Amino acid sequence: MIYALREINQRTPRALPNFTLGYDIYDTCGDVSIAIRATLQLLKNQSDPQMCLVPANFQSVLSEPKTKAVIGERYSEVSIAVARVVALSSVAQISHGSTSEQLSRKLKFPSFLRTISSDEHQTKAISELVRKFNWTAVAIVGSDDEYGKYGSDRLEANLRVMKNICIEFINILPGYFSKNTSQVHKMLNELVDNINKSPAEAIIMFTKDTNVNVIMEAAIKHNLNRTWIASDSWSTSSLISTLPGIEKAGEVFGFISKRNELLTEIKKVNFTVNTTRIFFDSNGDPSLGYDILYWNMTESKKGTSIKTIGEYWPNGKIEIHNDFVGNKSREMVTAYNCSKTCEPGQMLKKQSKRCCHDCVPCAEGEFSAGNGDKCETCGQKKYSSPQRNMCFKKTPEFLDWSDPFIIILSCLQVLGIITTIVFAILFAIYHRTPVVKAVGGYLCFLELFSLLVCFCLAFSFVGKPTAASCMVGLPVFGIAFSLCISCILANLLQILVGFNFDLKIRLWIKKLNQPAAVVIIVSGIQLALCVPWLYFYPPFPYERILKTTILLQCHKGSDKLFIAMLVYNAFWALSCFLFAFKGKQLPDLYKNASLITTSMMLFLIIWILFIPIYISLFGSYKQAIESAAILISSYSILCCHLAPKCYIIIFRKEINNENAITEYIRKHFEQKNLTVVTS
Template sequence: MIYTIREINKRTPRVLPDFTLGYDIYDTCGDVNFAIRATLQLLKNQSDPQRCLIPASFQSALPEPQTKAVIGERYSEVSIAIARVIALSSVTQISYASTSEHLSRKWKFPTFLRTISSDEHQTRAIAELVCKFNWKSVAIVASDDEYGKYGSDNLVYIFREKKNICIEFIDILPGNFYEDLTKVNELVSKINRSSAEAIIMFTKDTNVRPIMQEAINQTFNRTWIASDSWSTSTKVSQLEGIEKAGEVFGFISKMNEVPSFKDYVMSTFNGTTNAILEHYLTHYPLCSNRPDENISACFTTNSQPGSGQCQDIRCVADNIDQDELYNVYLAVQVIVEGLRHLLKCDNQQCKHSGKFTALEVTVYNCSKTCAPGQELKMQSKKCCKDCVPCADGEFSAGNGEECQRCSQAEFSSPQRDKCLNKTVEFLQWEDPFVIILSCLGVFGIIATFVFAILFTMYHSTPIVKAVGGYLCFLELFSLLACFCVIFTFTGKPTRVTCMLGLPVFGLGQSLCMACILANLFQILVGFNFDPKIGSWMKKLNRPVAVVTIVFGVQLAICVSWLHFNPPFPDNETLNKAIMLQCDKGNDKFFIAMLGYNGFLAVSCLLFAFKGNKLPDLYKNARLITTSMMLFLIIWILLIPIYISLIGKYKRGIEGAAILISSYSILCCHLAPKCYIMVFKKEINNQNAITENIRKHYEQKNMAVIKS
């Protein structure tokens, strides 16, 4: 300021002819009370607020000039106190550093001006910085003064306006909270616990220093945003180990160099007449005046007066507070321009702007980019979203994008980063399990034809009559249908194969067991000697009628099933495959069909158990009991297996159950008869049967009449 005033006064031609600029300097110590006292001292002879101009011909007898302007203060809190006082005398105040938006209210502070941007520009610049780095969560620390309070309020308003920035916490602390270590420690603990990505501190450097010191001690490595009041403060920047606190992004007004000021500083120390500099040099002497001093580093302002340290003159000019330097220079120039206008001097235009330079930085805490297969989702934290893995069947390409569902024909990859096409599965003919089933089915068909030939060759023998005579051919035909139907369970399901599968099996098994039931009924009637019971049983002994009625019930069930809601081709969507299968259409018809066959099996079992007490050369009743027991066990075991089984082998299990139940009848009921026909011909005659009956009743002490 002194340099600028001197330059204006000695400039030729004179900027203000016949006028000389002077100055008084008051040290407010950054305190409101000292500032008001100094202001009152400044204005003590300002008797007439309306007399602002001094004519060129006027010779004042007053010790002070009537026209006054105030440059300062630095802190907004102090500037507001000064502005309220000097506004009463209409004295102009120009601040070079006070940025509080509150000072922009002209109806409150009509004479206040400044050469620095207000906090409105600074806070919007801070918000732009936060948005540029895609930070979603911030914390705000401010002092309870005009600077911190209005700055933080403006930040809150802007962040809420943007809607996508979350404020984790706001701490408004006393104006000089650095004096209260308890509050400082509480604040540091809160910052350490928070997940805020950036800590914005809107307060002066004296308050910031202890916070950053603790951040260094605890190696916070956080991201800090400095307001202009401490962004270039040496009190903070020269802390030992400051890099441990993390990255600091500060805001200052665009700086310009004051013309020839550095040369002035260098020359002023050689025979200065500046009282302030003279006072300064008494505490911090130049090393050039002490030739024995070894100058290894620049003097720092952390040194205490009288410490005995000296300073290199080359470092003095470089360490002047450059961010405020040009603003002070502008403040003097504004006063001069104002005077020139009032005194009708030539006008000059001055243009200036609050410009901010964008920076590059990496995010600190909140994750904005997740790995592929993860989405950003709000979990336990108040502001920050976490990377959460996508669920099964969902995918996310990356960058925290929301998880999307894969289509029914797709499944998510193991990394959940994309969808893969599901494979279409069904029982293939080349499957080993299918090959085994097919071989067993073919063997069953061949065996059925062989048995049919043998039964045809020996149709008039007693053993054929013992298994029902012509009914055995119906039984063989039904078994042939069951063996053939297993081939419908292999390959891609079609409407025809689905409709043939289970209904044909149900009909075949019912016809087979109807023939067995009629045969057992014949045996019971033949050996029943009770005249009362025997008469009505003989009336019911109509094999064709029995087979027709028993089979007719199942035929009605299956025809209704196929008519109203038949099985149809369908697919079951699994995690990684689409399973082609047959839907049963209506489960009630399937349960009715299977339940009726179970009822017939139990009936045959009861009749066979009853027939165990009768003479039986060919062990017919015992073998039927075994085959029916196998049938019931197989289908009872199938139910839980079928319900729990998932996959293409579900249909194969159905085919296997049909094969086993068909083989149980073929092997236990019919195969022993064929063995007798071929290898035991001696018992396949009437005499052997008669002898067997005689021995049976003789053992029970019953007389047998031979006819």
């Protein structure tokens, strides 16, 4: 500035004829109080501020003011204080370093001008740099002065509106932060601890260089190794860039108003320098943008070299060297454990930390292709791989014919069908013999038919369930087995009538001894229960979605009607059991009552055990248990009630005649000292 003034005064021809420029220089030490005292000293001989209110033709007796302009201050806080004073005398103030947005308010600071851009543009430039490098978590360190406070506020506002950028914390330092006091040491330790624990990818320092110097010394001491963004107040500070061990603090990006070779030719009084036009807008701010700086601490042997890597213009345009952006964009995970991308099967998700997204495994039934993409559901009919990176179709699960347990059941079913048919043929051949009559005569064929149906129904529980297989399963079994029990009940009544000699009991039982009526009534009531079940609430196939499979089963349609069917059959099975147990003392050569007692007891035990097993069991084997219960129930009748009769027909022909029956009855009553007449 001194050189420029000398050139103006001494150059021939003179740039300002009849004028000689002088200067007074005051060192304000960056202190507001000192700056105000210096300003008052400059203005002590200045004209009365009220002079602007007198008529234009009024001849002033006051001397010409000596101070035409004030150059400075550097810090915004000091410039604001000076601007309030010089505005009273309408003295122009031109600052080379004060960037606070407050100074753009012309109603408050009408005579203030500056040769550096407002912080409004600088904060936008910093925000664009954060977005350019794809940083998602940042921290802001400001100061409690006009520069740091308003700059931090504007920076926060700009970052908040940007997508996918989170502010981890904002720390506003007090005005006395650079002083060496115990309170400052405490605040410094807290700040270092916050930075060390923070996942912030960049620390933005929007404060004066004296504060930054204290923080950087602590960063070097604690080897923080962070990425710092410098505001123009310290981006070119040689005091900080030459600190011993500055490379331990990490890397530094900075902003400085565009420099051009103010600018050294200002002596020509030409506001267009090279290709840059210098002018002031309505707020007294210049049209310059910013150079983006990078502190290179590794290439230079002489220490930190500050180089320009890009530029930012007030219209929002930002340019950074492509190779530099490319290198930074390829950083998949930052040094601060803040993930930018994840392995397949993981997603980025906020957890304990405020800004940082951690890689979290997808939940079961979800998948993510990678790159931190959000986990998506596979859907009900698919399941995720163990790595959660893809989905597989769930396989249908049902009772397959190749299952070893089903093969055993199927063999037993086929054996039961064959045995039932063989028994029917034997009974048909020997239908006139006493043993066939003792088992119920024609009723035994109904009984065998019902057992044949039950054995065949057991196949309906195997294979993929269909509407037909579900409907014929349990409902038809209920009807068929009630027909079987009704035949056994009718047979028991015949035995009790034939061998009971108590006249009162005999007459009462004789009235009930109507085989056809007993079969029709007992099985008819069950039919009346099952037909509405099949019509209104028919069993149907349904899918139950499991982790890796889709369980195909038959839904019973109505649990109440299913239970009613079982209870009804159990009631008549219990009745048969009681009647048969009562008839065990009768002179029955073929042991019908004893055998029926055993078969009914097995039936009751099987279905009593079936209920808890069925409730506790899960999966396709649930239907296998139903099939097994039907199979065992059918075999209990076939083996305990009918098989002994076939044995007599084939191997004990000597007792398959009326004489043998008569002799057996006679001996039975003689042992009890009773005389009986048989016919």
